[in-house]
Amino acid sequence: MATATDKKPATMAQALQRAMRDAMAEDPTVHVLGEDVGTLGGVFRVTDGLAKEFGEDRCTDTPLAEAGILGTAVGMAMYGLRPVVEMQFDAFAYPAFEQLISHVAKMRNRTRGAMAMPIVVRVPYGGGIGGVEHHSDSSEAYYMATPGLQVVTPATVEDAYGLLRAAIASDDPVVFLEPKRLYWSKSDWSPEAPAAVAPIGKAVVRRTGSSATLITYGPSVPVCLEAAEAAREEGWDLEVVDLRSLVPFDDETVCASVRRTGRAVVVHESAGFGGPGGEIAARVTERCFHHLEAPVLRVAGFDIPYPPPMLEKHHLPGVDRVLDAVARLQWEAEH
C-alpha cells in the first residue's frame, strides 16, 4: 500500500492513464486503439506513454474512422483480446453507433454467451471546456437506453482509476464516460501507488445529509457538493449520491438515501428531456413513493443543442439552479 510520502497530486487524466498502464502490464490481451492515442498520447494525453512502453501493436494509432475502430475492436475481442477504444470526443463516437448498438451490446446475448465482448469504449463527454460545436455533447442517454451495455462515469481521480480498471476487467462492454472538464481535477491520490478497483454498479454517498438527496454523476458531482455546502446557509443539509454507474443502476444506495431524506433532485448536464434524469426520477418514485414529500425534481441542461463556448455557462446546471430546485421541494407544506 502507499505510504504517506508516495502521495502527490494526480489528475484524473493521469489516473486513467495509469489504469490502462497497469491493466496492460498485468494482461497482455489488453490493447488500446483510437485516433492519435499512440505517438501523441491522445488529444487529452490520457494514453500518454503507452505506445512507448508497450509498443504500437498494443497502443495503436488507427485510421480516422470510428466505426472501423469499434468494428475491428469487435473482431479483436472475438479472438480473445480486450480492446480499450478511445473515441476522441462525444460527438465523434456517433459514427460507431451501429457497431455499438447492433454488435457490441448484443453479441453475448446473440451467441448465448459463447462470445462475450470485453470492450471498453472510452468517451470524453460533456461541456464546460469552451469547446466549439460537436465537442461538448452529453450522450449518456443513448447508451443507457441500450440493453447489453454498461455505462460508467467517474467524478473523482480515485474512481477514474478504479472504475477504468473494473471496466477493463469486465467481460461485458462498458461505455466509459470521462467528464472532460474534470480531466485536470486533482487529488492527493498517487498515481504511483496501487489503487483500489471500484466496483461497477455501486453508487457512493459523497456527502451525508438529512434534508434531501442530490442524485448525480460525473461532471455534476462537484457542482452538487458545492451546492450542498451553500445550502447549509439556507438550513438544508443535503446528501449527495454519486451514481458512478448508470448501468447497472444502484437502486439500493439511491433509494436508501431518498427514503431517509424524503426528497430528491436529480442533477445532470445532459439535456433534461429524454435524459438520464427521467429514468432516475421515475424509478426512485416507483420505489419510494410513500417516502416522498415532494416529486423528484430534475436539474439538467436545457433541451437545446449544446451552446457555443461563450454561452455555455447559461446552459450548464450550476449551484444556483440546484438550490432553486431544492427550494421547490415543497418545504412549506411540511415544515
Next chain:
Amino acid sequence: MATATDKKPATMAQALQRAMRDAMAEDPTVHVLGEDVGTLGGVFRVTDGLAKEFGEDRCTDTPLAEAGILGTAVGMAMYGLRPVVEMQFDAFAYPAFEQLISHVAKMRNRTRGAMAMPIVVRVPYGGGIGGVEHHSDSSEAYYMATPGLQVVTPATVEDAYGLLRAAIASDDPVVFLEPKRLYWSKSDWSPEAPAAVAPIGKAVVRRTGSSATLITYGPSVPVCLEAAEAAREEGWDLEVVDLRSLVPFDDETVCASVRRTGRAVVVHESAGFGGPGGEIAARVTERCFHHLEAPVLRVAGFDIPYPPPMLEKHHLPGVDRVLDAVARLQWEAEH
C-alpha cells in the same frame, strides 16, 4: 369531403403512401429517397407507385448506405427541397446516426434559423412481426433524447395519413416512427378521400375513463385499448391517451387526464430502462404529484436485446401485463 360511399377499408401502409403522394402532387419540392423505394415500392410497399407516378428523380432508389442517404438529404434540404427519407428497418437507421444527431437536429440552431431542415426520416420500428434480429428495435429513446428533432408515431390509419402530411409540411426535421405491426391494420378511412392533417404535438384521448390513465403510443395503443376493455370486468374504467407525438410532448392533454384519474401507467414496447417511459413518468409526476394516488408505473419491453421471433411474445407488453400494473396502482390504500 368524403361521402359515405367513398369509404372502403384502407391499411396504414396505404395511408402513408397516400400522404406522400398527396404531398408530392401538391409540392414539387417533396422528394422521396431510400433503399428499394422506387421500382419495388419499399419492402413494406409504403412507397408503392410513387416512382411510376412522379419519376425516379422524385422517388429515388439510392445506393445502399444510410449515412449517405440522410447526408445527401441534408444537402437537398440546403437547396430548398423537402426530402422524405425511408430507413428500411429501425436498426438500419443507426449508420445514419451521426448525420441525424450532428447535422439534421442541429442545423437550424447552428445557423440561427438561416438553414432549416425540413426532412422526414421514416423509420419502421418495433416488433411483433416475427422478424429476425436487428429487425424489431424500438429506437425512440435515442431520438427523444436529441434536441432539435421532432418524434412522431401514428397508431391509427387516419393518423398515419394526418401525421405524415404534417411531418412533410413541417419546416423542422421529424423522425417518423411507423409501427411495423400496424402496417396492415385497417380502418374504414378511405385513401381516396381527402383526410385531415393531424397536428404534431397533440396527444389524443382514445378512450375516456375515470379510474386510471394509460399513457401510450404507436404499437401499444391497440394493446391498451384492449386492456381497457378487459379492465371493465375488474371494475376499472381506464382512460387511454395516445401520445402520437413524443416530441413535442403534450403535457397538457396527458396531465389533464392524470389529474382527473389520479393514477397512471405508461405503456410501451421499447426497453423500460432509459426508455421513453422514464421521461413520461417523471414529467407527469413533477406536474401532477399531489393528484397522484400511486406512483406512475411503467409497462415496457424487458431490458434485453430484442428476442428471436419465437420468444418475442414473452417480451412484448401485452394486455395481462398492463392489467397487472393497473392492479398495482394501490387501490386498497384508497378504496
Next chain:
Amino acid sequence: MTVQELPGAAAYRPTPPPAWRPRTDPAPLLPDPEPHRVLGTGAELDRALMLKLYAELVRGRRFNAQATALTKQGRLAVYPSSTGQEACEVAAALALEERDWLFPSYRDTLAAVARGLDPVQALTLLRGDWHTGYDPREHRIAPLCTPLATQLPHAVGLAHAARLKGDDVVALALVGDGGTSEGDFHEALNFAAVWQAPVVFLVQNNGFAISVPLAKQTAAPSLAHKAVGYGMPGRLVDGNDAPAVHQVLSEAVARARRGGGPTLIEAVTYRMEAHTNADDATRYRGSAEVDAWRDHDPIRLLEGELTARGLLDEDGIRAAAEAAETMAAALRDQMNADPALDPMDLFAEVYAERNGQLREQAAQLRAELEAEAR
C-alpha cells in the same frame, strides 16, 4: 463471355462505362474487365477437388431448395436463398483451413454448412428460436450477419489479432454488391490494407441489392476496382465457375497467410430466386433475364466440364444427387421437430451476471409463466 455479354448486363454495368482513371494513369484499365475463369479454358483440374466441389454444389442447391420449402411450411421465419450463387458459397468454405475464420452475411448459410456446421444450428437464426445457433469460436464462423457490411471490420480485427498473436489464421469475409456501398466496407478495407491484415474480402455480385441493380449501386467499372483505392490487389472472377472462385480465393488466402496482406475479390454471379421468400422479384426484373442466367448455371457449368473431361459420369451424378436427397430428408425431419424453447432464456447472457433490474424482470416473467401453467 465478357461481363457485358452476361444476361442483364445493362443492369450489371453502367453504360457507357464511365471514364474513371486518374490523370496520372499512363494506360487505361479495361473498362469492362474480363473475369478470371477456369472452366472451358483447358486448365488442369484437380480431380478430387473438382468432385468435392461438384458434390457440394449439388448438396448446396438441394439445401437451398429445402430451406425455401421450409419457409412455406412455416418451419423457417425467412430464408434468403443462395441458389445460383452456390459456387461462391462452396468455394468460400473449401478455400479455408480448419483454423481460419469465416465471416458470413445473412445469405451465406450455405457457406457455413459447407464448412461443416450442423444445418440446424446454421438455420437457428432463420427459424427464429434463437439468434446465432452455434458457438462461433468452436466453428470459427462468426454469426450470420444482417446489418450490411458490419461483419467486414470484425474480420479485419480478428485477422489482425491473430497476426499479432503469431497465429497464421486467415479471415474470409463475405459481402454482397449492395454492401460495398456502406461506410463499413470502406473502413474495413482501409484498416485491412494499412494493417496488412490477413483477410480476404469476397464480394458476391449477384446483380441486385433486393430490387436495386448494380448500375444504381456504383459507377465503377467493376467492384474489384475498388481495391485500387485501398492499395490492395483486386480480383475479378466468374462467380459461377466454382474452380475459378476456388482458385482465386485460395491464392488470396495463401497470400494473406504468408503475410502478403488483404485481397478484394469480386465474384460475378446471379441470385436466381427472390431476395428472400418474402420478396417478389417480378416487380423488378424479367424472367428472360433469369432464364438467360440458367445457361451460366454453376452446377451445369461444372457438370458439363467434368463430364466432357471424363472426370464425372452418370453414376457420379446420381450419387451426388442421392447424397443431396439424403441430406435434404434429414434436414426436413430435423426441422419438422419443434425446437425446445425456454422463455427464461430472454434473460440469459444479456450480461455475464444479471443486474438488479433483470433479476426483477426475470422474476416477473417466471411468475407469469407459472400463473399460466396453473
Next chain:
Amino acid sequence: MTVQELPGAAAYRPTPPPAWRPRTDPAPLLPDPEPHRVLGTGAELDRALMLKLYAELVRGRRFNAQATALTKQGRLAVYPSSTGQEACEVAAALALEERDWLFPSYRDTLAAVARGLDPVQALTLLRGDWHTGYDPREHRIAPLCTPLATQLPHAVGLAHAARLKGDDVVALALVGDGGTSEGDFHEALNFAAVWQAPVVFLVQNNGFAISVPLAKQTAAPSLAHKAVGYGMPGRLVDGNDAPAVHQVLSEAVARARRGGGPTLIEAVTYRMEAHTNADDATRYRGSAEVDAWRDHDPIRLLEGELTARGLLDEDGIRAAAEAAETMAAALRDQMNADPALDPMDLFAEVYAERNGQLREQAAQLRAELEAEAR
C-alpha cells in the same frame, strides 16, 4: 520533385508502394504518381489571375497568423491554421462562380474568407459566440464542418438537387487526408458518381491527421487513386502550386458544370503549424521535416515564378504585403471588440416554434438573468 522526394515522404507514402492493381489491369499505374504542376513547367500564365492568386495567398497567410495571434489573446477559442495550405484554400475560393457552393471543413476559414465572406462572420464559430456566423444560403458557403467528412454527402445532395432543378450550380467540398478514411467519404463519392452529381471533392493531403501521418491512414499509392473505385476521374496535384491547383479545380468544376459528373482531386501540401493552437506538433514530427517544406512554400513558389517572369516586382510584393497588413489590422480591431451576447439566444431557432418545455426553460433563464441584473 516526385512525391517520394517531398520532405517527410516516408510518412506520406507507404514504402515499398503496395501492389494495388486488379488482375485484369493490363498495365501498371504509376506506384508513385507525379502530381500535376504548373509552376516551373514553362506553361503560359494568366497575369491577372496570377496576381490575384498571389495577393490572396499573401493575405491568407497574414490572416492565418492574425487568427493564431488572436487565440493567444483569448479572442478566439481555437484556430486550426491553414498556413502552408494557402494555395489550396485560395484556389478553391477562386475556382468557383458566384452561384456555386463551397463546403468547407473546420480548417477552411481561409477559403470562405477568400470567397468574400466577412472575416468576423467566418471566425464566429472559433470565437465562440455562435456556431455558424453567417447565412449559408446568402454566401453559398455551408457551415464550417467539424464532424469529419460529414459535409461531403451534403455537397452531393445539394449538387444533385441543383441539377434536378436545372441550375448549373457546382458544389466544391473540402476534406483532409484523414477524412478520407471515414465512411461518409466513401458514401458521398459513391452517391456522386452514381448520380453524376456536379460536385468536386478536393482532398488537402497535408500529411497528417492531427498526429497521424498518411502512412498510417492509407496504403493506397495516392488518395487520387480512390477515384477509381467510384468510377470517377481522379487527379493528383501539387497543392502548393497555386496555379496548378486552380487549373485542376477549374477543369473539374467546368466538367461538373457541363454534366460530366464528379471529380476527386488530391492536393499534396503540408500543414506548417500545429493542428490547432492547442496542439503540440513537436510530439509527432521533427522540425527538419517542417523546415524542408519551407523550400516548397506556396507563396515562395509563386512569388519566385512571377518575379522570374517579370510579372511581379518589388512594388507588387510590397503592395500585397501592405494590403495584407491593412486587412490584419482591421481584423484585429474587429475581433478585439467583445461580441454582443444574448443568453436568450440559447432558445432561438431550436425549432421554428418553441415548444412547451422550451418556453418553460426560456422563462426560467429569463428569470435568472433578471434576478442577476437586480
